[in-house]
Amino acid sequence: MQRYFLPPEQFHLTTQTVTIEGDDAHHLARVMRAEIGDKVICSNGVDREVLVRIAELDKGRVTAEIVEELTMDAEAAVQVWIAQSLPKGDKMEVIIQKGTEIGAARFLPFLSDRTIVQYDAKKEAKRSERWQKIAKEAAEQAHRNRVPQVESVHSWKQLLQRAKEADVAWICYEKEDGQQLRPAIQQALAQGKLGPGQQVVIAVGPEGGFTEQEIVQAEEAGFQSVSLGSRILRTETAAMVGLTCLFYETGEMGG
Secondary structure (H helix, E strand, O other), X not given: OOEEEOOHHHEEOOXXXXXXXXXHHHHHHHHOOOOOOOEEEEEOOOOOEEEEEEEEEEOOEEEEEEEEEOXXXXXXXXXXXXXXXOOOOOHHHHHHHHHHHHOOOEEEEEOOOOOOOOOOHHHHHHHHHHHHHHHHHHHHHOOOOOOOEEOOOEOHHHHHHHHOOOOEEEEEOOOOOXXXXXXXXXXXXXXXXXXXXXXXXXXXXXXXXXXXXXXXXXXXXXXXXXXXXXXXXXXXXXXXXXXXXXXXXXXXOOO
């Protein structure tokens, strides 16, 4: 069943209806070829999710009657933030899409010493808008209850500061030969740092990885350096591996 995230103002309490507008209405009416009487799920992305029945189909606008209040239970207990140094091409879009499907709660793009992408602040708003749209569509496809927030691009110093807000912070480093991710997760579980509502940052470097100086700075800021195994992973693969390992160990994926 199709799912759409709508702004709270499109939920009408007095009439017990919702309105679906813009791109969502176009997708529902033109792409999905919905008809009067069809049912879809609508969520405000915060605290309400409802089953609705389409009552009116107009150009650019769909009106639907609320049939049933639904229980929201598809979100991971632990809130995982993916901190990703900007990769080349459209890799960030893939990371946001797949990370959202798996269950990431937030994305923190950042710049590091070996970032290849030429950052253009003038294009930031348009790019951020596209990234957030990708997160929304992926959350709808995966039947998430919330859309992950894609934050604006951080500097390296800003990322180190943000990581201090989390209960656990790991930085993936291919030269780490002491701590594997799985034992680090098990240790955090034993310490009670991976419970409901707690926040975890997983930081991944660009194509060329992190510099040794960055690893030192990260550890001084509270990060723990971890290895994802003996094989060298692409930057767009590393975040997904780390996220999946964490959710498996915490029971989100049958672990």
